[in-house]
Amino acid sequence: MKAKVKSSHKASVVRKLGIVGGLGSLAGGDLFYKLIKSRAVLEDQGRYHFLFEQHPFKDVLLPLDQGASMTSRKFYVFQVCKSFEESGFDAVMLPCFASHTFRAEIEEELGIPVLDMMAALTRYVSQTVLPRTTLGVIASDFVRHCGLFEQHFGQHFQIVYPDPEAQAGLMEAMYGVNGIKDGHLEGMPLEAVYQACLSLQAQGATLILPGMTELSLVCADLQRRGITVLDINEIYADFATLDQQQPRRPPFKLGIVGGVGPAATVDFMAKVVANTPAGKDQDHIKMVVEQNPQIPDRTANLLRDETDPTMAMYATCKRLESAGANAIAIPCNTAHAFVERIQAHLRVPIVNMLSETVEWIVHKYGSGKAIGLLATSGTVQSQVYHQAARHAGLQLLTPGVDYQAMVMDVIYGPRGIKAGFTQGLCREQLLLAAEHLCELGAGVLILGCTELPLVLAHCEAFDINGHTVALVDPTMILALKCVALAQKAQLCGSKACPR
Known part of the structure; x- marks a missing residue:
């Protein structure tokens, strides 16, 4: 499946961004939508060319448990990124936290950058939150086990995760039958995510960070319930339109x-x-x-x-x-x-x-x-x-x-x-x-x-x-x-x- 948006307006420098779909179809589509409606794009539509590309990925339905294998995911991401590079794109967006555990490996084999979603989140948090604040993280078992958030936030912030019961409910809500990943954004799946957020607040978290891109799909509902949770797709979209993005310098x-x-x-x-x-x-x-x-x-x-x-x-x-x-x-x-x-x-x-x-x-x-x-x-x-x-x-x-x-x-x-x-x-x-x-x-x-x-x-x-x-x-x-x-x-x- 491919989806493309290209404005007919003229601009001096066109920025071509490819979006890797297929790892979480709804979350990827949500990112694509938030890119199109971001302020920078609306103010200069002729400057941006986006391509959302999704191919069949056989492991898409497997839950990201602690021992999940990343091999087929790595190969899928590389193939899609390589097609963007060969088509002359300037950078790639990768809306998947599990894939960001190997983002640097993929980028090393490319001539264009894979925009760092964790760098986008770190930049946002550093500008809005004081050091030593307790941050709660909603993430899969795999991302938790990899220590992705400790690598980026552990030096300056206290990090907490949902308690074991709430974490198990979160995994079922995201990856189970009739879960959020399949488009069921209300009822029991939403309630399980809400309970995981309450578990974080009980541990002193004043801000909840997303470690699942699907969280963006229910972010507004959680915010209406009084949960201070960030929308990663909105943050990543804004990050992608920054002028200070440095070009990739491959070996x-x-x-x-x-x-x-x-x-x-x-x-x-x-x-x-x-x-x-x-x-x-x-x-x-x-x-x-x-x-x-x-x-x-x-x-x-x-x-x-x-x-x-x-x-x-x-x-x-x-x-x-x-x-x-x-x-x-x-x-x-x-x-x-x-x-x-x-x-x-x-x-x-x-x-x-x-x-x-x-x-x-x-x-x-x-x-x-x-x-x-x-x-x-x-x-x-x-x-x-x-x-x-x-x-x-x-x-x-x-x-x-x-x-x-x-x-x-x-x-x-x-x-x-x-x-x-x-x-x-x-x-x-x-x-x-x-x-x-x-x-x-x-x-x-x-x-x-x-x-x-x-x-x-x-x-x-x-x-x-x-x-x-x-x-x-x-x-x-x-x-x-x-x-x-x-x-x-x-x-x-x-x-x-x-x-």
């Missing part, structure tokens, strides 16, 4: 176009992990990887006009974008010949491994050294490294024809790296091609295919038959750049990827 997430090639992807991820300063698992960078070896061969396209990989690369990038990636890494040098045509159609940046590598070389060694390039013939022919080198003022050297054929055999040959070899013939051939570039005058060698660092590692001083040369691994440089971006995003609290 930085790195998207990786994998499978180009498969082993190089794993190597790149290992370098990201190894270079991330972390004291525990949770300090590491979120990564979402699509290992897609079916992306057509980049070199085959550039050299022989075989299948264009652009569409497959673009589709992979869009899926990473949809998964919440703040930046995209492609651990494949040759694939960067296609990056420029893809980037214009993405909302998030592709971290350019080639330009980052050239900039790193200039910073580390200056612009005076001759640079040798060991790469696929496709990368060499595409001139992508040449363009980056010229922009930085570097001289780029590439192997002669026979040596370039040797490099291709190192990568694609029957005993090459893509066939699973990293020792023997492929290593000997790679060292010969590297020595050839050293003889041409190269003092720095770029391992310009992501398979090559599986044979020769990043090294500042490597000896090749008397030639001392620096080996630069672009995969390592890309990993270091991605780690730096994640650290910068964490420092500035920015959702967008720093460029």
Whole structure:
């Protein structure tokens, strides 16, 4: 079931709020109604767009007793919240106290905030009630057992609950046959809630806090009987329209176009992990990887006009974008010949491994050294490294024809790296091609295919038959750049990827 209200009036900034229904249909509908009639919305109807979304939830009728399982509830809430995020909503409202025991867990996996109903209640109480006041709480056995109200109010207020008999009557009134949750708002259910309130007053409670959203359905009746009880749906609705709501700042997430090639992807991820300063698992960078070896061969396209990989690369990038990636890494040098045509159609940046590598070389060694390039013939022919080198003022050297054929055999040959070899013939051939570039005058060698660092590692001083040369691994440089971006995003609290 879906319900939507959108004003046709114009407004400078539209605030889109999604409401998770289905956990208590009547209480959720009551919140929706109170949002629509709140003062802020009536005064500027063009500013707000609300969507109340309710799907079948199999455990909706189960009473929230002390041992109730939250697993299916968590998954349901996450799925509805995720649909709001994917539809471009600014925030989610969750009218269910039991669900607020895991609200932070859900929000951690989203890119938009789940507005904190307990924060709304805390804000209201702190503005209207003096500290040390005794507060009574009408809540389910589950919420009581979780200590939700102690976490938010226990430091400054005395908290009391109904006595055992009144609590049992309250649970039956809410969740039993013909209870308030089913729409029976008068008679015995209302009387049981009233008796629970009297139990709280007998313990010295001067204000009664709601720990069940269904309490809003009978709040006016209780108030007419002289019970000082708060309407959580009204308070939550007002809270949602406050201008000071802070945007959600989710952790930085790195998207990786994998499978180009498969082993190089794993190597790149290992370098990201190894270079991330972390004291525990949770300090590491979120990564979402699509290992897609079916992306057509980049070199085959550039050299022989075989299948264009652009569409497959673009589709992979869009899926990473949809998964919440703040930046995209492609651990494949040759694939960067296609990056420029893809980037214009993405909302998030592709971290350019080639330009980052050239900039790193200039910073580390200056612009005076001759640079040798060991790469696929496709990368060499595409001139992508040449363009980056010229922009930085570097001289780029590439192997002669026979040596370039040797490099291709190192990568694609029957005993090459893509066939699973990293020792023997492929290593000997790679060292010969590297020595050839050293003889041409190269003092720095770029391992310009992501398979090559599986044979020769990043090294500042490597000896090749008397030639001392620096080996630069672009995969390592890309990993270091991605780690730096994640650290910068964490420092500035920015959702967008720093460029």
